[in-house]
Amino acid sequence: MHVHRSAVRTSLAGGTALSPSDLTAVLLVREEDDLSTGRAAPPMPTLTVREIPHAVRALGALGVRSVKIFAGSRVRDALASQSVSPHGLMMRAIREVKETEPDVAVTTETCVCSHTESAECYLATDGRPDVEATGRVLAEQAVAQAEAGADIVGPAAMIPGTTAAVRAALDEAGQHDVAIMPHLIFDSVLYEGYRTTMRAAPASGQRAFQILPGYPDQAVQTGLAFVGEGADMLLLEPGLFTLDTLVRLRRMGTAPLMPFAVSGEYRWLTADGDMRPLIEAFTVLKRAGAERIVTYGAAEVARAL
Numbered sequence: 173m174h175v176h177r178s179a180v181r182t183s184l185a186g187g188t189a190l191s192p193s194d195l196t197a198v199l200l201v202r203e204e205d206d207l208s209t210g211r212a213a214p215p216m217p218t219l220t221v222r223e224i225p226h227a228v229r230a231l232g233a234l235g236v237r238s239v240k241i242f243a244g245s246r247v248r249d250a251l252a253s254q255s256v257s258p259h260g261l262m263m264r265a266i267r268e269v270k271e272t273e274p275d276v277a278v279t280t281e282t283c284v285c286s287h288t289e290s291a292e293c294y295l296a297t298d299g300r301p302d303v304e305a306t307g308r309v310l311a312e313q314a315v316a317q318a319e320a321g322a323d324i325v326g327p328a329a330m331i332p333g334t335t336a337a338v339r340a341a342l343d344e345a346g347q348h349d350v351a352i353m354p355h356l357i358f359d360s361v362l363y364e365g366y367r368t369t370m371r372a373a374p375a376s377g378q379r380a381f382q383i384l385p386g387y388p389d390q391a392v393q394t395g396l397a398f399v400g401e402g403a404d405m406l407l408l409e410p411g412l413f414t415l416d417t418l419v420r421l422r423r424m425g426t427a428p429l430m431p432f433a434v435s436g437e438y439r440w441l442t443a444d445g446d447m448r449p450l451i452e453a454f455t456v457l458k459r460a461g462a463e464r465i466v467t468y469g470a471a472e473v474a475r476a477l
Contacts, residue, residue, distance in 0.1 A: 188459045190451060192235030192477060196279065197470035200369055201243040201265045214369035216435050216468065221264050225272040234474035238277035240466050241265050244286025244370055251295060252287035256312045263320040270321035279353060280317045282310055283328040290375040293329040301380060307334045311341035318347040326407060328355040330381035332397065339402035351404040356395050357382045362410045362436025391417045399426045407466065410434045412453055415460055422461035431457050432466040442469060447476040
């Protein structure tokens with residue numbers, strides 16, 4: 173049997189290989205009739221709760237055994253009240269995944285940006301971020317997600333103290349085994365596809381607590397602070413643009429690191445339908461120490477592998 177020489181060299185040298193099990197699939201969940209209300213088709217792919225079983229089974233057949241769910245509320249208010257409802261879209265999506273494939277690991281987004289009228293990542297008092305109120309609603313939201321079956325909750329507001337608030341609330345609710353993966357986020361234009369799709373573009377035009385791209389030391393310190401508050405792992409985004417932070421945190425041995433290749437990265441690297449640029453990019457992230465890579469392209473990449 174003929175074996176390609178490059179494959180032989182790789183096997184002898186013990187190279188880093190990407191596999192489907194290294195991937196976590198992003199699920200952007202919408203209500204059944206969201207696309208029949210006259211809105212333009214969203215730039216990023218979405219699915220309904222009813223479509224989740226087929227999607228999860230298809231991912232499992234490809235070797236992808238974890239998902240990260242994003243889901244908002246149709247009815248929004250200043251208190252993000254629907255974000256904590258046991259009947260909310262996020263909770264229904266979590267339950268559907270777990271009822272379909274109980275062994276699939278479910279990670280959530282725990283935030284208020286898709287539940288408030290302003291689409292900000294915080295609750296406001298007198299027009300200013302109310303850190304305590306935001307921490308309370310994120311904690312309540314995390315408990316509701318855990319009770320629906322989430323394995324990992326993902327505080328995404330980037331507000332100091334919210335990871336600790338979530339950990340305390342989970343423990344008080346007896347959800348000791350539910351892990352916390354805060355988002356460590358650099359401000360970027362690469363989120364626009366997601367924000368448009370999920371109606372999560374902030375009214376202020378910017379995310380108050382995200383880190384400017386030119387401040388890598390702040391990103392490292394923020395990551396360390398999240399771990400100090402009780403984070404079990406960290407999600408870094410945009411994935412390829414946090415590579416230096418990933419390497420530095422990896423060297424410190426802080427916690428498992430999971431870069432998130434966000435909507436702009438997915439659209440940019442797959443513009444002509446070729447998955448090879450995405451595979452190369454993810455191999456770089458794995459080579460740098462990524463525990464797992466969160467991506468919109470999990471199914472396509474797994475199929476190509």
